[in-house]
Every structure is written in C-alpha cells, then in structure tokens.
Amino acid sequence: MFDIKWIRANAEAFDAAVSRRKNVSVRSSDLLAIDDRRREIIVRLNEAQEKRNALSKQIGQAKAQKDEAKAQELMAEVARLKDFIPTGEAEERAVEAELRAALSVIPNLALDDVPQGDDENDNVEYFGANGTAETAARQRPAKPSFAFAPKEHYEIGVAEKDMDFEVAAKLSGSRFVVLKGQIARLERAIGQFMLDLHTTEHGYLEVQPPLLVRDDALFGTGQLPKFKEDLFRASINDLDRFWNEYQRAREEDLEVMRQMEPKPAGEIINARSLTRQREWMQKLNDGEFATNYWLIPTAEVPLTNLVRESILAEEELPLRFAALTPCFRSEAGSAGRDTRGMLRQHQFDKVEMVSITTAETSIDEHERMLACAETVLQRLGLHYRVMMLCTGDMGFGARKTYDLEVWLPGQDTYREISSVSVCGDFQARRMEARYRPSGEKQAPRYVHTLNGSGTAVGRCLIAVLENYQQEDGSVLIPEALQPYMGGLTSIGGK
C-alpha cells in the first residue's frame, strides 16, 4: 500500500511507474483528489473540535466554581457550534475509507531493473548480480541425459503404485493426491531436508505457524481484498446473531411502513420484504456474521505477519523465519491447466522463507535469499534456471521477483519451483510493521519484507522423480536426501 504523501510529492514518478503494471488504470490525480477532500474536512473538523474542547474545559471550570449560570451560558454556546462535528466526523471516516480502499488495490511498483512485459514470455533469464551465463552454468547442476525416453512423474514405475489420484478424487475431488509408501516418505524427506538446510546453515528461525488466519493477516500480505477467489475460506456462521439482527431490522422496516400515509399495498410490502431478505442473505454469504478463517495460500502470510503492528529495534534486524507448511489454493483461474499429475494441486507442502529488514538492506537480502533457494536445488543436483519476472508477471506485492525453474525431463521443460520477492515497505504499511532506527530520537520507519519459497515440496518431489528416474521404473535418491530416507539409495527397484 502506498503513502499518499509520497504520491503527492512524487506524482509523476508514481504515474510513470504504476503504468508499467498490467491492468492498472489508477492515476495520481484521482488519488490526490480524494486526499484533497480528506485534508479539507480534517482542517474544518479540527477547528470545530478545538473550539468545542476549549469551551468544554471552561464549562468544567465554571462548574467547579459553582457558577451554574455561566456554565449554562457556555453550554448553549457549544450546542450552537457543535452541529457540524458529528457529520464532519462521519465525512472524515467516509473519505478516509474511500482513500484506503483506492490505495489498497494498487499493486506494488516494479524496481527500475525489472523488465517491461505482459506475461511469462517477457521474463528475462538471470545469472546473479554480477553473473554471466558461464558463471551461472559452473554453479548449477547440469541437465541430465537419458539413454531412454524419460517419463513424466506420474508415469514412472514407483509412482504408478504410490501416487494415487483415483482414491484422492474419491475423498476430495480433482487436484488432490494421496501419496503412499516410499513416495510419501520421499516427500517428507525433501521437506525435512530443506527446512534443516535453511535453519542450520542459512540462519532462519524455524516457525510452526497457524494454517488458518484472519482477514487482517491476508490484507497485510496483499492477498485481500483483491484475490479472494484464489483462497479457501473456512467460516462458521453465528446464526443466532444473524437472526437477532435480521429480526430487529425487519421490525424497524415494518414500523416504517406502518407509519406510511397512505398505507402501502400488500404487494409493495411483500416486494420490499423480499428485497430486504435478499440483502441479508448476501450479508450472511459475505461472512458478516461468521468467524472468518482463511486457509493460508502460502506460509508467507503467517510468517510476514509475525511482525505486524509492532515497532522493532533496528538491532533486531534482519529477522529471518522459515516454515514447512501445507498451502491451500483454489486455483480458480487455472481450469484445465496441468490437470495430469501433481504439478498443480489445491493442497501442497512448501518450505517458505521470510526476511524482515531495514530499507537499506532489502536489495542485498533479496540476492541472499535467492542464493538460499538455489542451494536447495544445487544440493539435490537438480538442473534449473533463474528468471527475473517482467512487470506483467509479477505478483501484487512485489517490487522484483526471481523465479527458480527446475528442469523436468519428462515434460522436457522448465517449471517454476520457487519464487523469491522483495516487497519494499508495501506489506509493512498494510500491517503497520515498523522499526526504530538506532541513534537518538529517530522516528519509526517501515520495515522491508521479503519472501521466497525454498522450495515447493510437491514440485521438488516431481523434479527428483523425473530427474533421477531409471529405465526400470526405479528412482535413485540424491545423496543429500539419503540420511532422511534411512540410507536408501533408490526406491521402487525390483
């Protein structure tokens, strides 16, 4: 979310930068017009409040001196000027909500080095801060070669038995999978390996967060209010409260109609009553009477919100959190995409990294976090490339994003396995997360937040299966995972 004062001071820069993002038509002039109205009402309201407060204080003094006559006189004076205050307050609230609503749907601005583009075809391969294709190739595992035609993960011998989509469909429908036996263990091993790597070697604090969160947390990281349809909601309606308030509103409504002159016809009363019913059904459906929980689409949400509504000391930064959690996504906009196999699921495990930094260090932290994610694939011997996302392909809250794309020989293509983003103070503003710079009497500043997968466990499982498959349908276990597999060097052999 943006600071309207910043937009006012940098209107041209804002317009230029915001126009780089896809599907955004907002202009600084629209926002500043709302802000002008907001400031105008604040000035008028403050003046009225100042007068009221001064006179009220005098009333208190007069009463303390038992000067009842003077008190009455002052009270009459306040009553006259007071008319404006309630409407002024309501107006201020309304215009502030309007400004907030307008600001909260504007995506973050891309950094200058982010390439301009419409979709994933305009992403640019990235070789590191000072890297080249050659230096990157030396660091990264080579593409494997096969003496046979490599299969997709769900066709490989070991997976045919233990990766069960049919039974998952019976339990939960499409886009779910049941893993069994050594495949299930392999997935667990991958998750443990990755989390251990980040906590023991990369300095991340292991966190076990809630998987159900409130609206506020999702607003903080930017999934709400704009991306409801990507989330699963778990709500419990309070029907008693709904019913009580509905009945009360209904009574008031009837009373109004009883007072009407002449009395409205029965059809009119019925029509109006139906309209009301519909409104209240909508309220119920919108979750107004529910305890609203959302299933996290990524552990970025709980991990980043760990610092919400707090003022940290600069010395505490950077904070680095990592978690291994299930993630839940409705995949509403992906009908028909990746329907075979377990590439795109409603539920999947992921190891997530989150860093909380100062404004000065977030760009360096971004490169560091990318390296942490890359280490996972390097240790597992998986070939990959890094893409810098173009403006059209970046997420809502990001200023710059790197995607790690792992090589899937069965699909003969690279597929996203990790996404590492720097968000600047965008999320921090939404969740009021600040730090106090060290030194004397410094005002609090917003922290910078970063998040990255390190990496998606389900997709990593696919990559291990496809890259280490053998002609007989067995799969070799990468050395780094063997300790987590009880020393096994392969699974699915005869």
Add this chain to the structure above:
RNA sequence: GGAGAGAUGGCCGAGUGGUCGAAGGCGCACGCCUGGAAAGUGUGUAGGCGGGGAACCGUCUCGAGGGUUCGAAUCCCUCUCUCUCCGCCA
C-alpha cells in the same frame, strides 16, 4: 459449550464523568556527583493525522469500532483477545 473476571505508555500499575495523553514505580537516554564505578540526584522519555520554512500549534488514540454527553480511560452497544472455574476433547 456453560459461569465469571479482565485488556491503561517499552514494562508494572493508579485512575469510575471535568484542568487526564494519563499519578507512581521499573526500564531507557542525557547530565550532576565520583579517581572510576555503584548508590544518590536532576532532566527527558508513545504513535497517527492536519497546519507551519521552522520553533511550534491543533486534533485523534487508554484492546478495536460505534454510541450517549457541553465534556468519556471512566457510562452504553458490538467485536477481538486474555485469564479463572466447570464440561467436552487430540
């Protein structure tokens, strides 16, 4: 699920309609004292918004949001969270 109690500054804690953004203590910062330190002592110590070049001024915030009142930390309503007892439960 039932019954009850509560939420005040970085922390503890006083305050039940008037000069209270808030006593007192702890902590922290700076100074005095000291050869140096401790002890002692003095001063200062929230955030947002608006106005102003600035000093500063105004306004809002005592869990959150509404309301009553000339005036609310204090009264009323809703919500969130915490604690105690009972019940249920992995």
